[in-house]
């Protein structure tokens with residue numbers, strides 16, 4: 422399904438700031454898998470997503486999606502099959518467009534007649550039923566500008582935009598990290614529902630270790646642009662949080678350090 | 691009376707310019723200097739084709755010429771990665787030579803005794819006075835353009851343009867080619883601007899190569915005045931408000947030139963300063979407001995006087 426082969430990316434090459442963000446990284450994800458990704462700050466998690474989405478071209482290696490080489494495909498073309506939700510709720514939606522207009526953009530995407538009217542009653546009806554499922558009352562505010570919504574509401578709209586035409590691959594980059602705990606839970610619940618009902622192949626970055634182990638079918642841990650741990654199945658089910666942290670320090674020679682994680686650990690222990 | 695009609699004619703006609711500026715400045719967030727060149731491009735192309743005996747085709751051709759100018763600026767920005775303002779200046783500068791070429795090297799041509807859309811309609815509707823029939827032509831043209839542009843921004847493509855000015859990351863993530871969207875929107879914007887130039891040539895029976903200069907400011911002033919009355923709302927309201935803003939601007943200018951500027955001042959030459967001052971003040975309103983609020987807070991605070 423998704424296959425990265427020896428992908429490398431170095432930022433600011435040949436300058437004192439040279440930084441190898443992806444280091445000969447290989448990863449294969451099967452159809453229907455739900456992979457969670459953890460790692461300390463600067464491990465290269467978001468960079469991995471950027472590489473998959475084509476935000477930049479990688480220095481070396483190849484990226485395959487559905488047996489198609491997408492290494493050199495421009496970002497907007499990959500977006501046809503890859504849905505991505507960012508940590509920042511501002512990034513996924515256009516603030517001056519209404520909820521229904523934002524959804525219409527995602528619904529029509531790159532294909533379809535560009536000169537047809539974006540909003541027709543059938544599309545609007547579909548948006549309404551999908552929004553209803555969230556139980557956030559958004560279905561009654563379809564003509565509200567998205568800029569007026571809360572972060573969590575915007576994230577819900579973004580999620581729907583990314584999945585209203587089910588993508589082949591869904592990438593979630595700490596998409597609940599900017600939300601308060603209650604809203605974060607809500608969005609997570611919606612995410613799981615969407616992933617399950619569409620049987621989406623998903624990769625989710627999270628700073629919440631507990632969460633990473635409980636959600637999905639497989640967990641990978643990154644450090645310095647490499648994958649240092651990749652567990653699934655029984656091994657993953659049996660592993661405790663402390664064992665995981667132990668493994669991390671063994672393999673990376675340092676203590677797991679993620680500024681956002683400290684906060685969540687306290688609330689959960 | 692004819693003074694009022696004159697102001698209305700020009701005001702509604704320059705509404706086309708205002709619609710174009712609304713698209714580039716408010717929807718795309720670019721002060722697009724191509725305007726200055728494309729206005730003249732539309733004017734020159736229309737003048738020459740009108741002289742050749744095709745007044746209706748002249749208007750269409752002028753409009754398309756402007757779209758072409760927009761495409762060039764769009765390609766300079768997206769493909770060559772040139773700063774949008776600089777790209778606009780480049781196109782504008784290049785167009786000066788092109789416009790001279792179109793006018794066969796002379797800096798102005800006269801359309802007196804040439805058939806124009808205005809003379810044609812006047813012959814068709816003889817029961818209307820000259821001023822009224824001219825106003826009718828202008829209103830119909832601007833209304834058609836406004837309706838087309840408003841409808842365009844309701845299409846998928848139009849929606850992508852609005853989103854591109856708002857959040858480019860998101861538009862890319864929606865698998866839309868942002869570069870293409872930007873080029874198309876600059877084409878639409880400059881088509882409106884050039885349409886204004888094209889009809890102006892026939893309206894004044896005269897085309898001068900330097901007519902386009904200062905047009906960006908005129909358009910900005912119209913958009914901003916319109917917003918002062920209607921606020922910043924959706925695109926459809928924005929388009930209507932731009933046309934009304936343009937009309938109000940024209941009335942202000944008429945009053946100023948009629949009553950405030952004495953004959954000892956060369957009136958036309960002061961108009962640009964007046965427009966610049968209006969736009970300067972209007973664009974500083976947010977800063978003035980916040981400074982005022984701060985001042986009030988200081989005075990009203992626990993340590994205030």
Ligand SMILES: Nc1ncnc2c1ncn2[C@@H]1O[C@H](COP(=O)(O)OP(=O)(O)OP(=O)(O)O)[C@@H](O)[C@H]1O
Pocket residue numbers: 432433440442460461462463464465466467468469679
């Ligand atoms: N566009 C860029 N230019 C230069 N350096 C970059 C760029 N993007 C990322 N980096 C660097 O690459 C490294 C990995 O960054 P990345 O954003 O992938 O980390 P992350 O694992 O997502 O961390 P976090 O948990 O903080 O989100 C960091 O050192 C970062 O500074």
Ligand SMILES: [Mg+2]
Pocket residue numbers: 466467468
């Ligand atoms: Mg990150």
